[in-house]
Amino acid sequence: MDKDIQDRFSTYLEENRVKERRKTEVRFTILKEICDFPKHFDLEMLQDKLDAAKYRVSRATLYNTLNVLIDAGIIVRHQFDAGIIAHYPHQKPIPIQYELRKKAETHYHFVCTRCRGIREVKNMPHIQAPGSNFTAEYASLCLYGLCNRCRNRIQREAQKNINQSQTNKSKK
Numbered sequence: 520m521d522k523d524i525q526d527r528f529s530t531y532l533e534e535n536r537v538k539e540r541r542k543t544e545v546r547f548t549i550l551k552e553i554c555d556f557p558k559h560f561d562l563e564m565l566q567d568k569l570d571a572a573k574y575r576v577s578r579a580t581l582y583n584t585l586n587v588l589i590d591a592g593i594i595v596r597h598q599f600d601a602g603i604i605a606h607y608p609h610q611k612p613i614p615i616q617y618e619l620r621k622k623a624e625t626h627y628h629f630v631c632t633r634c635r636g637i638r639e640v641k642n643m644p645h646i647q648a649p650g651s652n653f654t655a656e657y658a659s660l661c662l663y664g665l666c667n668r669c670r671n672r673i674q675r676e677a678q679k680n681i682n683q684s685q686t687n688k689s690k691k
C-alpha cells in the first residue's frame with residue numbers, strides 16, 4: 520500500500536477520533552485489498568477478495584468502510600450507468616463501482632451503452648475551469664457511446680438486414 524494513502528487514512532481516523540483498535544485494523548485491511556485492485560471494483564468483488572484472503576468482514580462494516588474512505592478522499596464512487604439509464608431506461612443497471620481517487624484522476628471513462636463495458640482512457644486533455652471562481656478537486660468524467668465491438672456488430676446486423684431485404688425483393 521502507498522505510504523501517502525496509509526498516512527492520509529491514519530490522519531483522517533485520528534481527526535475523526537476513531538480510536539477503537541479492532542475497527543482501525545479491519546479498515547486498514549480493507550484498504551490494503553482495495554489498493555491491490557488494478558481497476559474499479561464493486562462491493563461483491565471486494566467481498567470475494569476478502570473471503571479469499573480469509574478475512575471475515577460483515578457487509579455492514581464493508582459498506583461503512585467504503586463510505587469512510589470516500590469521506591477521507593481516498594476512494595471515489597462511480598455510478599457509471601447514470602448516463603445510460605437516462606437515455607436507455609430499459610438497460611440493466613451497472614453495480615456501483617469504486618476506485619482509488621489517485622487512480623481515477625489519471626483517466627476518463629468511456630462507457631459502452633450496449634455491452635456496458637468500461638474503458639479507461641489516459642492522457643486526455645485536462646479540463647480546466649475558466650476564470651478563477653472554481654477550483655477543481657478531482658475529475659469524474661464519463662463519455663457514453665459504442666465500443667468497437669458493439670459498433671461493428673450493429674453495422675453487420677444493419678448490413679444483413681439490407682442484404683436480406685434485397686434478396687427478398689429479387690425473389691418476388
Ligand SMILES: [Zn+2]
Pocket residue numbers: 559618622623626628639
Ligand atoms: Zn477508472
Ligand SMILES: [Zn+2]
Pocket residue numbers: 631632633634635636665666667668669670
Ligand atoms: Zn460495447
